[in-house]
Amino acid sequence: EAGVTQSPTHLIKTRGQQVTLRCSPISGHTSVYWYQQALGLGLQFLLWYDEGEERNRGNFPPRFSGRQFPNYSSELNVNALELEDSALYLCASSRDWTGRGQYFGPGTRLTVT
Amino acid sequence: AQSVSQHNHHVILSEAASLELGCNYSYGGTVNLFWYVQYPGQHLQLLLKYFSGDPLVKGIKGFEAEFIKSKFSFNLRKPSVQWSDTAEYFCAVGSGGGADGLTFGKGTHLIIQP
Numbered sequence: 452e453a454g455v456t457q458s459p460t461h462l463i464k465t466r467g468q469q470v471t472l473r474c475s476p477i478s479g480h481t482s483v484y485w486y487q488q489a490l491g492l493g494l495q496f497l498l499w500y501d502e503g504e505e506r507n508r509g510n511f512p513p514r515f516s517g518r519q520f521p522n523y524s525s526e527l528n529v530n531a532l533e534l535e536d537s538a539l540y541l542c543a544s545s546r547d548w549t550g551r552g553q554y555f556g557p558g559t560r561l562t563v564t
Numbered sequence: 565a566q567s568v569s570q571h572n573h574h575v576i577l578s579e580a581a582s583l584e585l586g587c588n589y590s591y592g593g594t595v596n597l598f599w600y601v602q603y604p605g606q607h608l609q610l611l612l613k614y615f616s617g618d619p620l621v622k623g624i625k626g627f628e629a630e631f632i633k634s635k636f637s638f639n640l641r642k643p644s645v646q647w648s649d650t651a652e653y654f655c656a657v658g659s660g661g662g663a664d665g666l667t668f669g670k671g672t673h674l675i676i677q678p
Contacts, residue, residue: 484665494654496665509665541608543666551596551615553658553666555608 453478455544455556463562464532472527472559476544483525484545484553485517489538497540500525501548529561537563566591568657570669577645578677585640585672587655596658597638598666599629603651611653614638625649650676 456475464470476483485497496509500519508515514530523544529536539560543553571586589595599611612623619631629640638655652673656666 486665493670494656494666494668496667499665507665549596551658552598552610552613554610555600557607 455542455554457540457542457556457559459559460557461560461562463564466532466534466563468532469528469530470532470561472529472540472542472561473524474527474542474544474556475524476542477554480544480546480554481523482545482548483519483523484543485525485527486541486543487511487538488541488558489535492538494541498527506548532563534563537561566595566657566659566667568655568667568669570653570655570672572672573670574673574675576675576677579647580644583640583642583645583649583674585653585655585674587638587640587669589636589638589655589657589667591636591657591659593659597629597631598656598658599623599627599638599640600654600656600668601651602654602671608654611640645674645676647676647678650674 458473482501484499486494488494499507503519517527519525539558541558543555545553567590569588597614600608601611602608612621614621614631622628627642631638652671654671655669658666
């Protein structure tokens, strides 16, 4: 069974730019979660998508957004990048909305200069 | 809001030593509990999980964890560690409905010396 995949692996952007990160869940998983792992802040919940809808978001500003496609893959968009957005962005998928067992991808390392 | 506290940020053990990593959480409702491991150069892997039932859960690679509801704890244990257990270990808590995503502890960096 293929795991969660994310692209790209690494990304370097300039402050003020916009970025899109992509995630493909494990086959059969309908829920996708996004997390930010910033240095010194640990893993923080960003967004949760289930069945194509945004179900909940963490304590992040609206410039963090995303969507989930009919095939359950997902995009995370970050607008007006700030230096503190530099982090590892992790995607996780779960078989259903209960979140019972989230399986993580390798992450996308975003560096904002 | 949920919070997770991992008491040991760095732990160094010799091979064959016993391991116990502490995890306490703060949440008033039904919780799902997890331990994840991140080996050097690899991504987060689910080690074990607790939803309900037997409070002693067994995971992969000989790890186990015990849920003590009265103490809001979910400590990770292994009777005899190996050099290959060197990794970062994260305790995580989720609400019963999955709505809030997972709340992670800061992690424990475990180093096993041969």
